Amino acid sequence: MQIFHIATAADWAEARRTGAYTTSTRGVTLDQEGFIHAARREQVRPVWERYYADAAEPLVLLTVDTDELTSRWQEDAVGDDTYPHVYGPINTSAVVRAQPLDRRGSTGSFTSVFVQEMGVRAGLAIAAMMLAGLGAAIGGRTPSAWGEFVGGVVGLLIGLGLIGLVLRRRR
Structure with a gap:
């Protein structure tokens, strides 16, 4: 049994x-x-x-x-x-x-759970990269030579913060 x-x-x-x-x-x-x-x-x-x-x-x-x-x-x-x-x-x-x-x-299966979890994380990573790109585009409008870089970093940090919030909430 x-x-x-x-x-x-x-x-x-x-x-x-x-x-x-x-x-x-x-x-x-x-x-x-x-x-x-x-x-x-x-x-x-x-x-x-x-x-x-x-x-x-x-x-x-x-x-x-x-x-x-x-x-x-x-x-x-x-x-x-x-x-x-x-x-x-x-x-x-x-x-x-x-x-x-x-x-x-x-x-x-472990494979299906792994694939599903990796899909979520890949989607979050793409969202973070898009926020970094958006930050760079916004920063590029400033007269500073560092505008794109600073905007990209700020956008990436916001994206990473969102990833942390989403993953913590999923637990």
Whole structure:
């Protein structure tokens, strides 16, 4: 059987380094909670919406093969439903897939997430260059020999400031 766990990319990277995943849920360790929260496939989206939609860090969806787990797991009642819980570390060899989650909680390939992010950043870089050109054009109308240069630098700084604001807001 396969169960699923939403993890931060940093927690998953640490687990790959050590061989064991020990984060129960966002900001809570296995030692603190006593088990690792997991979900069936149909529960992943509601869990993401409830607990991870505002996450500022990159997330991954771990697909865990329960037959490969070295720790005990079971379905436990939670309200009117049941959820799988893993009562010990998740050995990384039991994770058969790690997929990035986008800002809408959907899985995609690392390539598609990378291409999308690079498209946003390229668009922002083009906008910064256009502002630098506009600044140079405006500065070129001044009688100073440095007008174009100063205008270009000012335009570029404004563009870079806008890039910083946009990227910070996207987190």
